[in-house]
Amino acid sequence: MTKTAVITGATSGIGAAYAKRLAADGYDLILTGRRQEIIQKLADELADKHKIKVKVLIVELSDDNDIQKLIDTVTSTDDMEVLINNAGFDPDEKHFMGMEFRDVERMIKVHQIVPVRLAYAVVPKMEKRRKGTIINVSSAGAFLPSPNIVIYGATKSFLKMFSESLYMDLREKGIKVQVLCPGLTRTDFHRGLPEERYQKISSDFHWMTADQVVDYSLKCLKKNNQPICIPGMRNRLYSALIPVLPKAIYYRIALKKAGA
Numbered sequence: 269m270t271k272t273a274v275i276t277g278a279t280s281g282i283g284a285a286y287a288k289r290l291a292a293d294g295y296d297l298i299l300t301g302r303r304q305e306i307i308q309k310l311a312d313e314l315a316d317k318h319k320i321k322v323k324v325l326i327v328e329l330s331d332d333n334d335i336q337k338l339i340d341t342v343t344s345t346d347d348m349e350v351l352i353n354n355a356g357f358d359p360d361e362k363h364f365m366g367m368e369f370r371d372v373e374r375m376i377k378v379h380q381i382v383p384v385r386l387a388y389a390v391v392p393k394m395e396k397r398r399k400g401t402i403i404n405v406s407s408a409g410a411f412l413p414s415p416n417i418v419i420y421g422a423t424k425s426f427l428k429m430f431s432e433s434l435y436m437d438l439r440e441k442g443i444k445v446q447v448l449c450p451g452l453t454r455t456d457f458h459r460g461l462p463e464e465r466y467q468k469i470s471s472d473f474h475w476m477t478a479d480q481v482v483d484y485s486l487k488c489l490k491k492n493n494q495p496i497c498i499p500g501m502r503n504r505l506y507s508a509l510i511p512v513l514p515k516a517i518y519y520r521i522a523l524k525k526a527g528a
């Protein structure tokens with residue numbers, strides 16, 4: 269029986285690592301990205317190596333026509349078994365008024381509207397087969413309110429809440445839901461940052477690779493099917509401690525870390 273996985277943002281990093289793993293498991297793939305040459309090369313390699321079908325959609329996920337193109341492709345694919353809502357970007361957001369409002373809207377579309385629309389499109393197909401997996405890639409930042417990531421953190425926190433609720437809603441229907449919350453991961457994600465800001469982040473030694481993050485995500489799915497999956501011991505520790513810290517203490521620490 270054929271099975272298809274759709275992965276948004278599969279050009280590089282975490283999305284590309286999922287694509288490699290699912291291709292090796294025999295899934296046909298629908299991959300989205302914008303850097304055409306890079307994603308097409310990955311698609312050709314995976315199709316050739318694993319004898320699977322790989323469709324590439326070059327889509328800007330804040331553009332309504334492109335979003336519709338993706339939704340149409342997904343709804344016309346009957347054997348849809350895995351959805352990975354992974355596409356996302358780093359806004360180099362220093363404070364709330366530091367972003368143009370059109371970029372705020374773009375981020376809300378890419379990080380919130382698109383994942384919800386895609387889930388809405390695939391769930392009926394998964395329900396019919398009584399089988400499916402939805403992974404929403406959030407961030408460890410979803411647990412860490414910060415004056416430096418007002419919009420990014422809020423959109424990722426939405427994904428966490430959405431996923432946990434969806435997990436409960438769909439658990440009797442054979443559909444697994446995971447929210448993956450990675451910490452710092454070496455990918456192309458930070459490539460747009462000014463050198464000075466990148467150096468500041470880079471000096472942090474708790475980085476993971478995209479392969480490690482995806483390995484952990486797939487392990488979480490197999491092991492316990494709990495919705496929240498946090499790769500990395502330090503990230504798990506923070507996410508457990510922060511909700512129980514008195515707020516006033518947390519805000520002081522977060523402001524200090526942000527250099528505010």
Ligand SMILES: NC(=O)c1ccc[n+]([C@@H]2O[C@H](COP(=O)([O-])OP(=O)(O)OC[C@H]3O[C@@H](n4cnc5c(N)ncnc54)[C@H](OP(=O)(O)O)[C@@H]3O)[C@@H](O)[C@H]2O)c1
Pocket residue numbers: 276277278279280281282283300301302303304327328329330354355356357378405406407408449450451452453454455456457458478
């Ligand atoms: N890297 C980290 O430290 C880190 C930490 C926590 C969470 N995350 C999350 O992990 C996810 C994957 O990021 P990554 O680290 O693997 O970064 P990445 O290597 O930069 O990959 C991001 C992917 O998203 C696509 N994308 C970004 N904005 C898009 C848009 N407006 N329209 C369409 N596609 C878009 C990119 O497409 P093109 O490159 O082809 O344009 C690329 O395929 C993101 O949701 C990110 O928020 C990353």
